[in-house]
Amino acid sequence: MPTEPVPQGPTPATAAPEGPTAPTRRTFIATGTAVGTTVVAGGVLGTGLLPGSEAAAAASAPSSRLSLTVNGTRHTVTVDNRTSLLDLLREHLGLTGSKKGCDAGACGACTVLVDGRRQNACLTLAVRMEGAEVTTIEGLADGDQLHALQQAFIDQDAFQCGYCTPGQILSGVACIQEGHTRSPEEIAEWMSGNICRCGCYPKIVSAVQQAAGKK
Known part of the structure; x- marks a missing residue:
C-alpha cells in the first residue's frame, strides 16, 4: 500500500542547551584584562601610592637642625636625616659647583674639603657636618684672584668637558697640602680617586705640579 509523502519544510531549530557556555577567545581576553587591571589598581591603592603620598612621607x-661653615659663611639649616652633604650644598645652599657624578663615591666629581x-x-650625611668647615670649588678663589691650582688647570689645559674639574681641583689642593707631589707618579697615585672620562690625566698631573711649584 503506497504511503503518503512526508511534507517537506524547514527543519526546526534546535534549542540551545541551558546553562553556561564555554568562553570565546575574545571574551577570555577581555575578562582577563579587566581582572588584571583591577588587581594592579588594587595593589597600587593598597600600598598607599596615591598622588602626594611620597611628599607626605x-x-x-x-x-x-645643624650649623656648619661653608666657604667661610656660617649656615644653620634643617634637613632630612637622609640628606647627603652633596645635596645639602646643591639643593639647599645653591652651590652647584660640586657635581653629582656616580652618586656612589667612585668618581670623585663631588670631592670637597671638610676641615681641610x-x-x-x-657619601657623607649632612647631619654629621655639625660644626664642620667645608670648602667647595666656589670658595677657592679670592675675589677675582683664582687659586693657584685653578689657574694651573687653565694654563695646562687640564680639562675638556669640565664635569670632573671641580672635584679634581679640590682633590689636587689637598694633594698639595698633604705633600704628595714629589713626582708625577706620586701625584697620579694620590689623585687616582678622581676619574676624568675625557682622559686628561697627564695635563691634570702637570697642573698639580705647577701649583705645587714643581714645574
Whole structure:
C-alpha cells in the first residue's frame, strides 16, 4: 500500500542547551584584562601610592637642625636625616659647583674639603657636618684672584668637558697640602680617586705640579 509523502519544510531549530557556555577567545581576553587591571589598581591603592603620598612621607621623615661653615659663611639649616652633604650644598645652599657624578663615591666629581681633608660629599650625611668647615670649588678663589691650582688647570689645559674639574681641583689642593707631589707618579697615585672620562690625566698631573711649584 503506497504511503503518503512526508511534507517537506524547514527543519526546526534546535534549542540551545541551558546553562553556561564555554568562553570565546575574545571574551577570555577581555575578562582577563579587566581582572588584571583591577588587581594592579588594587595593589597600587593598597600600598598607599596615591598622588602626594611620597611628599607626605618625606614631610614626616626625621629631620635635624645643624650649623656648619661653608666657604667661610656660617649656615644653620634643617634637613632630612637622609640628606647627603652633596645635596645639602646643591639643593639647599645653591652651590652647584660640586657635581653629582656616580652618586656612589667612585668618581670623585663631588670631592670637597671638610676641615681641610678631601671627602666625597655624596657619601657623607649632612647631619654629621655639625660644626664642620667645608670648602667647595666656589670658595677657592679670592675675589677675582683664582687659586693657584685653578689657574694651573687653565694654563695646562687640564680639562675638556669640565664635569670632573671641580672635584679634581679640590682633590689636587689637598694633594698639595698633604705633600704628595714629589713626582708625577706620586701625584697620579694620590689623585687616582678622581676619574676624568675625557682622559686628561697627564695635563691634570702637570697642573698639580705647577701649583705645587714643581714645574
